[in-house]
Amino acid sequence: MEGPSDLEMKRKQLKNQMSTVQTRRQQAVCVRRAYKKYGSKNSPYIILDGLNMTVPKGTIYGLLGASGCGKTTLLNCIVGRKRLNSGEIWVLGGTPGSRGSGVPGPRVGYMPQEVALNGEFTIRETLKYFGWLADLKDKEIEEKLVFLMDFLMLPDADRQVKNLSGGQQRRVSLAATLVHDPELLILDEPTVGVDPLLRANIWKHLVKITKNGGTTVIITTHYIDEARQAHLIGLMRGGYLLAEESPERLISQFNAQSLEDVFLKLSVVQNMGKRRRSSIAQGVTETITVPTGVVNEGAAIDDEICEISGEFGDNVSIASRGRRVSISPDSVDAVAPMEIPSDDEPVVKCTDYLKIVKMNHMKALVWKNFLWMWRNIPIMSFIIGLPVVQTIIFCLSIGHEPKGLSLSVVNNEIDYPYEKCEFLPGCNSSRLSCNYLSFLQNNSLNLKYYNTTEEAINTVENGQTWATLVIPANFSDALRSRVNSGRAAKAWDLESSTVYVHQDKSNENIGTFIQRIYTIHYNRSLRILFCLVNICQELEGFQ
Numbered sequence: 001m002e003g004p005s006d007l008e009m010k011r012k013q014l015k016n017q018m019s020t021v022q023t024r025r026q027q028a029v030c031v032r033r034a035y036k037k038y039g040s041k042n043s044p045y046i047i048l049d050g051l052n053m054t055v056p057k058g059t060i061y062g063l064l065g066a067s068g069c070g071k072t073t074l075l076n077c078i079v080g081r082k083r084l085n086s087g088e089i090w091v092l093g094g095t096p097g098s099r100g101s102g103v104p105g106p107r108v109g110y111m112p113q114e115v116a117l118n119g120e121f122t123i124r125e126t127l128k129y130f131g132w133l134a135d136l137k138d139k140e141i142e143e144k145l146v147f148l149m150d151f152l153m154l155p156d157a158d159r160q161v162k163n164l165s166g167g168q169q170r171r172v173s174l175a176a177t178l179v180h181d182p183e184l185l186i187l188d189e190p191t192v193g194v195d196p197l198l199r200a201n202i203w204k205h206l207v208k209i210t211k212n213g214g215t216t217v218i219i220t221t222h223y224i225d226e227a228r229q230a231h232l233i234g235l236m237r238g239g240y241l242l243a244e245e246s247p248e249r250l251i252s253q254f255n256a257q258s259l260e261d262v263f264l265k266l267s268v269v270q271n272m273g274k275r276r277r278s279s280i281a282q283g284v285t286e287t288i289t290v291p292t293g294v295v296n297e298g299a300a301i302d303d304e305i306c307e308i309s310g311e312f313g314d315n316v317s318i319a320s321r322g323r324r325v326s327i328s329p330d331s332v333d334a335v336a337p338m339e340i341p342s343d344d345e346p347v348v349k350c351t352d353y354l355k356i357v358k359m360n361h362m363k364a365l366v367w368k369n370f371l372w373m374w375r376n377i378p379i380m381s382f383i384i385g386l387p388v389v390q391t392i393i394f395c396l397s398i399g400h401e402p403k404g405l406s407l408s409v410v411n412n413e414i415d416y417p418y419e420k421c422e423f424l425p426g427c428n429s430s431r432l433s434c435n436y437l438s439f440l441q442n443n444s445l446n447l448k449y450y451n452t453t454e455e456a457i458n459t460v461e462n463g464q465t466w467a468t469l470v471i472p473a474n475f476s477d478a479l480r481s482r483v484n485s486g487r488a489a490k491a492w493d494l495e496s497s498t499v500y501v502h503q504d505k506s507n508e509n510i511g512t513f514i515q516r517i518y519t520i521h522y523n524r525s526l527r528i529l530f531c532l533v534n535i536c537q538e539l540e541g542f543q
């Protein structure tokens with residue numbers, strides 16, 4: 001635990017600090033006039049009601065309060081997971097969620113109350129994932145793993161998180177928060193259900209990492225006693241901080257035995273409705289005088305809301321609007337000059353948008369998803385299989401050529417219905433029209449034969465068939481002659497070898513499809529016939 005001199009230092013710094021925009025941005029966390037409500041406009045449920053909070057850098061800040069008083073909500077606003085309805089928050093000098101603030105990001109480690117880890121991961125994989133997100137090297141992660149496993153008394157690093165007890169899972173969550181040594185650690189009840197020895201170790205570790213001022217810790221706990229090890233505690237009730245002080249000072253100022261007594265006394269006063277600082281903590285606050293040169297005089301006066309942070313009783317109106325606040329001269333040393341982040345928002349260049357995807361994030365996410373898939377093969381098969389099955393069903397049901405379209409045929413080459421129109425191969429086939437029609441039939445067209453052209457055309461007019469094909473009486477002879485004669489084909493041969501078509505074009509798609517089919521197969525028949533004629537002629541010559 002930190003020595004009393006360190007505590008005294010921080011106490012002075014807190015007590016004497018005058019709040020200006022500049023000083024607020026110097027704090028690890030600074031919340032001003034925070035107002036947060038849930039529910040609708042008509043029935044709002046107010047959680048934070050003008051809350052002020054100041055967490056100096058390098059301190060452990062214990063946030064205490066009854067269950068449901070809004071601690072988690074406040075922490076969520078600090079890490080940028082939730083937004084205030086009104087008020088201001090500065091975290092590490094910036095606004096959470098703003099570009100370049102690093103919040104949320106690797107500058108902050110947040111351990112939520114609920115375990116938010118991937119159950120399929122082992123402890124090692126969990127720390128690796130969070131380490132990669134924070135851009136740590138594998139070697140650094142492995143070293144951290146060894147330390148944290150030992151420090152947090154975790155079981156085998158290769159155990160899956162889902163197979164750990166609730167308490168063990170919470171400790172893995174804490175380890176994930178600690179793995180990258182963030183500047184600001186926000187721990188929401190990290191010691192719940194933890195062995196007293198380990199709890200003491202955790203506090204020891206927190207004290208150690210805050211000692212050099214590099215790390216700040218905000219911790220909520222239901223064990224009020226353990227909060228005595230914090231440098232500062234904030235007692236939260238009814239949307240306000242009733243007090244924000246070091247535990248020893250609170251106890252001594254209230255002449256109480258424990259922090260619980262202090263909390264009780266403050267709660268009683270709050271219930272009496274005496275919220276003004278003067279009436280609540282008259283006996284415990286001091287006269288404060290502004291040190292010349294500590295804060296920019298002009299800035300302090302211009303700053304409309306000058307507040308003293310870390311005081312009792314009134315979250316909103318500790319503010320000294322319009323009046324000079326004085327801080328005792330001995331505080332000059334306490335307010336050490338700090339580097340103030342620039343007021344300007346960083347300029348956003350086009351190339352910055354390309355940096356949205358960071359390689360380490362990408363690596364961690366790809367790996368995480370791969371592991372998840374590997375460990376959930378049934379779910380994965382379903383996720384991958386479902387679109388495949390959908391695609392197959394889609395392709396099977398949609399995208400085919402229409403089938404069973406009816407065509408009426410008048411084939412004057414045959415004596416219908418006494419003669420059947422069949423495919424007759426061979427050189428002397430006198431039924432080339434039947435060969436042609438058989439190609440159409442094979443293409444799933446439904447051919448209906450009629451005796452007269454009128455009859456056939458009527459079926460098209462009545463919507464019973466999509467087209468009528470009329471084949472002339474001397475089709476085969478004329479076609480042969482046409483093929484033999486080539487360009488010198490006679491007009492009679494051309495006319496008699498032409499199939500006449502009467503088509504229903506009311507549906508463009510079907511019309512085009514049928515046209516394509518009968519044209520293609522006519523050409524195909526011609527080509528086959530051409531070959532056949534040549535072969536036949538050669539055969540005749542051979543004989």
Ligand SMILES: Nc1ncnc2c1ncn2[C@@H]1O[C@H](COP(=O)(O)OP(=O)(O)OP(=O)(O)O)[C@@H](O)[C@H]1O
Nearest residue numbers: 038039047065066067068069070071072073074113
């Ligand atoms: N999303 C939400 N919608 C409505 N009410 C909410 C929501 N989140 C929290 N609350 C309510 O806000 C109040 C404060 O919740 P919060 O979780 O901040 O309390 P807490 O102090 O962290 O409690 P605990 O110590 O039990 O974790 C609770 O009454 C809770 O029911």
